[in-house]
Amino acid sequence: MSYPRIVVLFGIATSIVFLAISTILYSRSSVSEQNSSKLETFGGHTPGYPILTTTGDVIDPMNSVINPKNAVVDPMKYLREFNYGRVSTSPNGTVIRDFTLIASDQHTKEVSPGVFYNVWTFNGTIPGPTIRATEGDIVRITLINEGTKFHSIHFHGIHPAEMDGVFEGIAPGGKFTYEFTAEPFGLFLYHCHMQPLEEHIGHGLYGVYIVDPKQGRPPADEMVMLMNGYDTDFDSENNFYTVNGIPFYYMHHPIQIEKNRLIRIYLVNMLEFDPLNNFHLHANLFNFYKTGTKLVPDEYTDIVSLNQGERGILEFSYKYPGKYMFHAHKTEFAEKGWVGLFLVKDDKNESVNQSLNVTSAMNNTSYSKNNFSNVTNIVPIGGYK
Numbered sequence: 001m002s003y004p005r006i007v008v009l010f011g012i013a014t015s016i017v018f019l020a021i022s023t024i025l026y027s028r029s030s031v032s033e034q035n036s037s038k039l040e041t042f043g044g045h046t047p048g049y050p051i052l053t054t055t056g057d058v059i060d061p062m063n064s065v066i067n068p069k070n071a072v073v074d075p076m077k078y079l080r081e082f083n084y085g086r087v088s089t090s091p092n093g094t095v096i097r098d099f100t101l102i103a104s105d106q107h108t109k110e111v112s113p114g115v116f117y118n119v120w121t122f123n124g125t126i127p128g129p130t131i132r133a134t135e136g137d138i139v140r141i142t143l144i145n146e147g148t149k150f151h152s153i154h155f156h157g158i159h160p161a162e163m164d165g166v167f168e169g170i171a172p173g174g175k176f177t178y179e180f181t182a183e184p185f186g187l188f189l190y191h192c193h194m195q196p197l198e199e200h201i202g203h204g205l206y207g208v209y210i211v212d213p214k215q216g217r218p219p220a221d222e223m224v225m226l227m228n229g230y231d232t233d234f235d236s237e238n239n240f241y242t243v244n245g246i247p248f249y250y251m252h253h254p255i256q257i258e259k260n261r262l263i264r265i266y267l268v269n270m271l272e273f274d275p276l277n278n279f280h281l282h283a284n285l286f287n288f289y290k291t292g293t294k295l296v297p298d299e300y301t302d303i304v305s306l307n308q309g310e311r312g313i314l315e316f317s318y319k320y321p322g323k324y325m326f327h328a329h330k331t332e333f334a335e336k337g338w339v340g341l342f343l344v345k346d347d348k349n350e351s352v353n354q355s356l357n358v359t360s361a362m363n364n365t366s367y368s369k370n371n372f373s374n375v376t377n378i379v380p381i382g383g384y385k
């Protein structure tokens with residue numbers, strides 16, 4: 001009687017061990033799994049730049065985890081990182097916030113497992129650092145161009161014409177300081193405005209700019225979500241869609257939030273090529289503040305659609321613990337990477353984490369070499385020169 005039982009148990013144990021080994025092997029960097037003899041380099045929009053290196057058979061980001069060492073951004077770090085600048089005060093008491101942004105266009109980084117792309121970046125990441133000020137502050141941004149092409153920064157918001165970053169490109173090796181008063185309060189963005197715009201934005205030169213109201217907003221777990229895409233085969237259509245730079249990232253690393261805690265998302269759409277993008281929240285609704293320029297919500301909904309450059313603030317909290325999806329409700333975008341998970345923790349029950357395989361999320365903020373502090377130091381790849 002007991003003999004077949006042992007055999008069955010042995011069989012089960014063997015299967016578990018086999019499954020575990022295969023999982024470990026499969027989850028290793030997809031790049032090392034590529035047959036290097038099959039690697040091909042494709043050219044891009046810009047002559048002379050090898051932009052994409054892939055065998056063409058590894059694009060399975062749903063099942064592969066990006067190698068953090070090569071990744072263009074650490075989405076978990078980016079999510080809640082706000083840069084307030086080097087703070088000083090003018091003689092009349094106005095707060096001055098100084099930022100440094102360094103443009104580059106000659107690096108290649110991994111944007112999805114196995115996909116290396118010529119990224120154009122502010123301070124080495126896509127998206128660039130989130131810049132934050134309070135209405136009435138003086139914001140000074142020094143752009144240093146370490147790239148090989150002309151670049152600029154065009155901020156949204158109210159400012160003089162010569163601070164608009166549209167007609168005056170900064171030459172390679174050049175430097176320029178944009179200065180303006182942070183106004184009005186709301187959610188804005190910044191991006192390079194050199195021609196061809198599609199190329200400078202498509203390659204990654206953009207970021208989020210937040211102006212807080214003087215009286216602030218109610219306390220919340222705040223995060224930034226920037227929606228973008230990558231056209232890695234240069235047909236003016238995106239091959240990957242993301243929130244915060246890496247396709248499927250928050251599927252592998254769910255964003256942990258607390259039950260009943262107010263969540264505030266600064267949502268910006270920077271998607272190039274496709275006219276419309278959107279955000280859908282599962283099993284919940286949110287208050288939506290269009291452009292964040294008013295303190296009363298415009299809408300109470302579970303989905304919002306944004307054109308390129310449009311943005312808004314979302315506020316919600318979860319009543320029940322568990323795992324909830326958020327994603328573009330445009331199916332194609334979701335299936336090509338714009339999808340993620342919230343993991344709502346029940347304060348009384350820590351077992352939610354344990355029942356889900358999210359251990360990797362614990363480690364995922366440790367790899368970034370660029371330790372951008374909350375204050376300023378926006379240090380580019382390779383450091384300052």
Ligand SMILES: [Cu+2]
Nearest residue numbers: 151192194200
């Ligand atoms: Cu540019």
